[in-house]
Amino acid sequence: MTTITKATTKGQITIPAVWRNSFGTNMFIITTKEDVLEIKPFFVDSIKTESDYTVFDAIKDNKGKGIKAKDLVKVLKSTL
Numbered sequence: 001m002t003t004i005t006k007a008t009t010k011g012q013i014t015i016p017a018v019w020r021n022s023f024g025t026n027m028f029i030i031t032t033k034e035d036v037l038e039i040k041p042f043f044v045d046s047i048k049t050e051s052d053y054t055v056f057d058a059i060k061d062n063k064g065k066g067i068k069a070k071d072l073v074k075v076l077k078s079t080l
Contacts, residue, residue: 015039027076044076 005013020026023041031038 044073 027042029042
């Protein structure tokens, strides 16, 4: 299925409900590859948190500390 959508004045786009429902999630990963915007479903339970690695280093947020993967997963699950 292909659809044309327009961004709002805030730069937001809508992913059609039929697509969101077909994946069973309302979370998506969006990446760019040259001139292509790629949107993939994201499932919190698929994140591996066995190791204690830092997901990113927050300079402005979290008082300059990185966030551990397991802590990020907890936050994501609490938003579902």
